[in-house]
Amino acid sequence: MLGLQVIINGILSGGLYAVVAIGFSLIWGVMNLINLAHGSMIILGAYITYLITDKTGLDPFLTLPVSGLILFSVGFLTQKFLINRIIQASVFMTLILTFGLDLLFINMNLSLFTADLRSITTSYAGLGWKFGDLAIPYTRSGVFVFALILTLGLFLFMERTRLGKAIKATSFDREAAGLVGVNVSRVYALTFGLGAGMAGMAGSLISVVYSFSPVVGATFTMKSFVVVVLGGLGSIPGAIIGGLILGIAENIASVALEAGYKDAISFILLVGILVFRPRGILGKKFYAEVKES
Amino acid sequence: MKKTGLVSLLVVAGGFFLLCPFFLNAYVLRILTNIFMFAVITQALNIIAGYTGYPAFGNVVFFGLGAYGTGIMMVKFQLPFVGSMLVGSLLCVLFTAVFGLPLLRLRGHYFAIATLGLNEATRAVVDNLTNLTGGGMGLSLPLPYGTVQANTRFFYYLLLGTSVLSLLFSAVLIKSRFGFALRTIRSNEESAEGFGINTVRHKILSWMISALLTGMAGCIYAYWMSYIEPSAVFDMTISIKSFVMLLLGGTGTLLGPILGAFFVEGLSLLTWSYLLNYHIGILGILIMAVVIFSPRGFIAFLKDRLLFAGDPFTLKNREPASGRRPER
Amino acid sequence: MLELRHIGAGYKSLQVLWDIELVVHQGEWLALLGVNGAGKSTLLKTITGLIKPFAGELRYLENTINEIPVHERVALGISLVPEGRRLFKGMTVEENLLMGAFWYNDRKKEKEQMDHIMTIFPILKERRKQAVGTLSGGEQQMCSIGRALMSQPKLLLIDELSLGLAPVVVDDLMETLISIKKSGVTLVVVEQDVYGALMYADRGYVIQEGRVIQSGEAKKLLSDPIIQKGYLGA
Numbered sequence A: 001m002l003g004l005q006v007i008i009n010g011i012l013s014g015g016l017y018a019v020v021a022i023g024f025s026l027i028w029g030v031m032n033l034i035n036l037a038h039g040s041m042i043i044l045g046a047y048i049t050y051l052i053t054d055k056t057g058l059d060p061f062l063t064l065p066v067s068g069l070i071l072f073s074v075g076f077l078t079q080k081f082l083i084n085r086i087i088q089a090s091v092f093m094t095l096i097l098t099f100g101l102d103l104l105f106i107n108m109n110l111s112l113f114t115a116d117l118r119s120i121t122t123s124y125a126g127l128g129w130k131f132g133d134l135a136i137p138y139t140r141s142g143v144f145v146f147a148l149i150l151t152l153g154l155f156l157f158m159e160r161t162r163l164g165k166a167i168k169a170t171s172f173d174r175e176a177a178g179l180v181g182v183n184v185s186r187v188y189a190l191t192f193g194l195g196a197g198m199a200g201m202a203g204s205l206i207s208v209v210y211s212f213s214p215v216v217g218a219t220f221t222m223k224s225f226v227v228v229v230l231g232g233l234g235s236i237p238g239a240i241i242g243g244l245i246l247g248i249a250e251n252i253a254s255v256a257l258e259a260g261y262k263d264a265i266s267f268i269l270l271v272g273i274l275v276f277r278p279r280g281i282l283g284k285k286f287y288a289e290v291k292e293s
Numbered sequence B: 001m002k003k004t005g006l007v008s009l010l011v012v013a014g015g016f017f018l019l020c021p022f023f024l025n026a027y028v029l030r031i032l033t034n035i036f037m038f039a040v041i042t043q044a045l046n047i048i049a050g051y052t053g054y055p056a057f058g059n060v061v062f063f064g065l066g067a068y069g070t071g072i073m074m075v076k077f078q079l080p081f082v083g084s085m086l087v088g089s090l091l092c093v094l095f096t097a098v099f100g101l102p103l104l105r106l107r108g109h110y111f112a113i114a115t116l117g118l119n120e121a122t123r124a125v126v127d128n129l130t131n132l133t134g135g136g137m138g139l140s141l142p143l144p145y146g147t148v149q150a151n152t153r154f155f156y157y158l159l160l161g162t163s164v165l166s167l168l169f170s171a172v173l174i175k176s177r178f179g180f181a182l183r184t185i186r187s188n189e190e191s192a193e194g195f196g197i198n199t200v201r202h203k204i205l206s207w208m209i210s211a212l213l214t215g216m217a218g219c220i221y222a223y224w225m226s227y228i229e230p231s232a233v234f235d236m237t238i239s240i241k242s243f244v245m246l247l248l249g250g251t252g253t254l255l256g257p258i259l260g261a262f263f264v265e266g267l268s269l270l271t272w273s274y275l276l277n278y279h280i281g282i283l284g285i286l287i288m289a290v291v292i293f294s295p296r297g298f299i300a301f302l303k304d305r306l307l308f309a310g311d312p313f314t315l316k317n318r319e320p321a322s323g324r325r326p327e328r
Numbered sequence C: 001m002l003e004l005r006h007i008g009a010g011y012k013s014l015q016v017l018w019d020i021e022l023v024v025h026q027g028e029w030l031a032l033l034g035v036n037g038a039g040k041s042t043l044l045k046t047i048t049g050l051i052k053p054f055a056g057e058l059r060y061l062e063n064t065i066n067e068i069p070v071h072e073r074v075a076l077g078i079s080l081v082p083e084g085r086r087l088f089k090g091m092t093v094e095e096n097l098l099m100g101a102f103w104y105n106d107r108k109k110e111k112e113q114m115d116h117i118m119t120i121f122p123i124l125k126e127r128r129k130q131a132v133g134t135l136s137g138g139e140q141q142m143c144s145i146g147r148a149l150m151s152q153p154k155l156l157l158i159d160e161l162s163l164g165l166a167p168v169v170v171d172d173l174m175e176t177l178i179s180i181k182k183s184g185v186t187l188v189v190v191e192q193d194v195y196g197a198l199m200y201a202d203r204g205y206v207i208q209e210g211r212v213i214q215s216g217e218a219k220k221l222l223s224d225p226i227i228q229k230g231y232l233g234a
Helices: A002-031 A038-056 A060-081 A091-113 A138-160 A162-172 A174-179 A184-209 A214-231 A236-256 A261-276 B002-022 B026-051 B060-076 B081-103 B108-128 B148-175 B177-187 B189-194 B199-225 B236-249 B256-274 B276-293 B297-306 C040-048 C070-076 C093-100 C107-120 C122-126 C137-150 C167-182 C194-200 C218-223 C225-231
Strands: A128-131 A134-137 C002-011 C014-024 C029-033 C055-060 C078-081 C155-159 C186-191 C203-208 C211-217
Touching (some): A002 A038, A002 A138, A002 A184, A038 A060, A038 A184, A038 A214, A091 A214, A091 B236, A091 B276, A138 A162, A138 A184, A162 A174, A214 A261, A261 B108, B002 B148, B026 B236, B026 B256, B060 B081, B060 B108, B060 B199, B081 B108, B081 B199, B148 B199, B236 B276, C002 C040, C014 C055, C014 C211, C029 C040, C040 C078, C040 C155, C040 C186, C093 C137, C107 C122, C107 C137, C137 C155, C167 C186, C211 C218, C218 C225
Parallel strands (some): C029 C203, C155 C186
Antiparallel strands (some): A128 A134
């Protein structure tokens, strides 16, 4: 039964990791930009949810649209006025730029919210379903369900809507996209906003199950890396698979090894995959050829 | 003619720094020592990232390895500093020997991320080997003998010497056939193979040298601070800072890393003193400003003004800002 | 229809075009000739807005369009079939064609145009659900032309029609272009194959090192001694 519990925990974590990584994957895949500020955007979303639930007692899941919208705007404006200036530069430069941006966000979060660890406790916090020895908490299940909804939502958006197609086309060939009428800089701003919005909503989900502070964002950025590398760049199904693999691997590791090695697992996975199968488990690049710097 | 001007400038600067401890207070000396340390780290980074074209984002892992190598030797085995430093440096070389082969197969940002992962994984492992490393509680090293003032001077000169050494070493390296091979690899690795350059061996060696220098900085740091912990010596901020220094100073140049170190550390410490609450954010803004406004660095900017024409190894940044190649 | 007045253009560090004077008449087939690197592609990119000219005026249908961004030019009726096809690699033939119709966002028009394109290039109908990467060079070129046609252009620019294609395929394409021209579309075709280009075109311009060195009716150019010596190997 322990094995099954571990697997279930892994799946629940995996779903969350998928939605955490998805905005990151989108931005990287479409704009060839590795957003190191991703983790801080997630944390910002968590704080927004924290504020709202603290002040109004609203259920954290209901705050998703708010964090999504706020982070979307933040992302949109950041891209339009800041990142747009170096969009033609190498990926390496964008890494440094977004690191600087991340520092800015961290400082902002520190100033606004202090360095204290925060968490959210809902009325149903400790409760859940029980099947014999198996325990499936309500909070984690809720997070998992919403994570899947958001992921599916983004997938449908990319495949079915006009804007989604424009984004895809831009990721394949930005000049050709411009030639058929796609406003590329607007697409980039929207993509970054979308990625940020997803991060914000992921942050809201995070706040339900983890405690957080301004400086823990980097962990989520790192995990997003791993998920993307595992599942393949710019692929939404890949993000789900990558997330699940990471979630399950981590949970197995935390049982088999000492708890501290849990984070090390994700990096070992990362390095391993990069070395042995850089195209990820699915081996496909859905949205963009990885451009070398 | 221009070159002798440059050399005499360097000699004057060298002389100045040699005499500093006699008229500057301890606080300023420590700032300079810190700058020299970063100069070493950045110079080391320049070798693998600037000249060879492999952006080792996680190069700070060697800083940490050097620090812990030294620390463990001194604490657990009572080895004197010099011996411990040797072990620490050896550890770094070993690391590149083991991980260089798989990791250097990756390119561009994949390599960058892999080294990042390497750093984080190493940090996590060091953090967990509590019996050996003290884990999260850190490791306290034996204090150096001598008065505080004497020690301050000691470490000042030690790091000044190390940074000069790394500068000279880079200068020799880059003019050598080895250095030329590295730059060829950076321009076009496939062609380099075609010319008969064993790219694998060159890349690993390049990273080894970079690791060695970075490790040495870490070793000295550990002895200097007398206390290290994983989050401090495997800190990504050190890596990023040195990248910014490299960018600001100009990649692939000799003096770039040093100029960059002065500027960034200087600014960093200024903001720390006066704007403590915002110093992180200000560093962030500085980093963004550098990337947006001067992606080719100071040296390129100065080149137009002071004509560093005498230095034939001032190279342009690898990618043109537009990212497009001019039409055939 | 289209006029380039004293156009100078190029890339950040390199000027490629110098003082270009060029006119395109409505309904004609204009050939742009010159060797590799002469600046023909740059010229087309300038017309479509991928490059902004350093100097000079770009006039289209009596309006100066220098400042109009690239993504708005397709709505004006200017469409480019880029060098190297530049299809959207991760998409199917059908998806690529539909992207050509992106700017007008009209389902009915899309369907009409699609049917029309499929009639012109029946092979695309056959392969409509296939990923474009699986198509042959000639088929890809057809898809690229199809995508440009989907946008209902008044002015169709084609960069290096015959590059990498078998002569038989090229002949087919040329014939297809004739019928496209008959339907009222003005054509500007960049070609390295001087003879082939001038056989089908009405007029031509010869570009060398970024300048126009010769222009005139296609038949006249064919018999021009400079052209014969420099480009036709006479």
